Amino acid sequence: MSTTAHSLDRLIDESVFAGRIYLDGEWIEGGGGEIASIEPATGETLAMVGVASAADVARAAEGAARAQREWAATPHPVRAGVLRRAGQLWEQHAEEIMGWNVREVGAIPPLAGFALHVTAAECYEASALPSAPLGQVLSSEEPRISLAEQVPVGVVGVISPFNVPLILGIRAVAPALALGNAVLLKPDPRTVITGGVSMVRIFEEAGLPAGLLQLVPGGAEVGEAMVSDPRVRVIAFTGSTRAGRAVGELAGRHLKRAHLELGGNSAFLVRADADVDQAVNLATWGAFLHQGQICMTVGRHIVHESLFDAYVEKLAAKAESMVVGDPAAGQVHLGPLIDEVQRDRVHTLVQDAVAQGAELRAGGTYEGLFYRPTVLANTPRDAAAYCDEVFGPVASVVSYSTDDEAVELASATDYGLSLGIVSKDALGALDLARRIPTGIVHINDQTVNDEANAPFGGTGSSGTGSRHGGVQANVDAFTETRWITLRREPGQYPL
Structure with a gap:
């Protein structure tokens, strides 16, 4: 030929x-x-x-x-x-x-x-x-x-x-x-x-x-x-x-x-009036889809203190239930990370966060290039797994008490790509979003979305x-x- x-x-x-x-x-x-x-x-x-x-x-x-x-x-x-x-x-x-x-x-x-x-x-x-x-x-x-x-x-x-x-x-x-x-x-x-x-x-x-x-x-x-x-x-x-x-x-x-x-390190805000099960469903997709190897991936889960414990428990349970394996060989939720360099980087970020005081509630292990979906609770704000882009299936969950604190937490990053907010008060959520600099906002949705006719782009380091x-x-x-x-x-x- x-x-x-x-x-x-x-x-x-x-x-x-x-x-x-x-x-x-x-x-x-x-x-x-x-x-x-x-x-x-x-x-x-x-x-x-x-x-x-x-x-x-x-x-x-x-x-x-x-x-x-x-x-x-x-x-x-x-x-x-x-x-x-x-x-x-x-x-x-x-x-x-x-x-x-x-x-x-x-x-x-x-x-x-x-x-x-x-x-x-x-x-x-x-x-x-x-x-x-x-x-x-x-x-x-x-x-x-x-x-x-x-x-x-x-x-x-x-x-x-x-x-x-x-x-x-x-x-x-x-x-x-x-x-x-x-x-x-x-x-x-x-x-x-x-x-x-x-x-x-x-x-x-x-x-x-x-x-x-x-x-x-x-x-x-x-x-x-x-x-x-x-x-x-x-x-x-x-x-x-x-x-x-x-x-x-x-x-x-x-x-x-x-x-x-x-890059991105997108925030996902869960307000006090949100339904925890709905929020966890969104967060699972936003944090773990494609092993977290998406620029819009939810990196920082910022959850109202009244929902924090239930949210962490349910997200961790969901992570533990997910199947990780060869996507060409059968039905799985997560496939492999792209190579050993990326896998080792992800694992180092998780280990360092735990050493700094984060609670490992799910995952944190791997076999080959297959990294388990990982949930870290109360991750220190200066831990790289929280403040940097991980590009792996790692969810860092922190709590907040007031809207002002939520805005401060969501804005405390050099990145500004995507933002998700879950609330029964959609207009109130939009008011919050207007105080947080990002190129993309999704109310009552997670951060990973793409449509061919919609403008796409970020601010700052994104x-x-x-x-x-x-x-x-x-x-x-x-x-x-x-x-x-x-x-x-x-x-x-x-x-």
């Missing part, structure tokens, strides 16, 4: 992509060699994937810039059609892609299915962008027509993480393409197949012209080359706050925009406040504003 042919039965054919990257419509050997894609649940090698080099990034940027000019001039119904077909293909090949998501990422099937749903929805939403109004008629003090026009930036660099690679890649890739840009995509090296190969194949089958989506997997060297390349004008980065700071600093040095969606989602947010993210004036006759000036 040639490197450009594909099986009729499968979307993702290892014999085609194995050990290769995707440049200008062809699968070629990457300058960075190849690495194994490892199934975290079993340690099995799923396939070999190609790794790009800095030289590959330069070639990709050159090809993307060349292809983008014609794409931007393509009639908007054609661009919209590619995005609609992409959405249909995500649905058509959902079972196959879910299989990779479960095995390569460690997602349980319900989460893998949700990721496919959102990914298709992102493409359908993006298909409306090519025909969206892309400008304004401005008032002018001169006898002329004055316009503000939104034009494609050119080439967009997308850097996506390992945890939910489909959603966190497509939410930038789809709108950027729809608005007439080309994209360089750098997925996390641990999830190249789910977060990179599947995306390339979907858009290839959807009819996207060659060169408009370039796949350049790799580590820091590849990311630095992408951010530094003068042909890449906007960076859309999702990842840790530490890495995001480095990306933002480098982008600023090169005078380009960086949309940074970073990001630059830029948004993905919705027409205006995506237009702002992936276009430049150009001022245009037209006179009937040339103007006259006194000099």
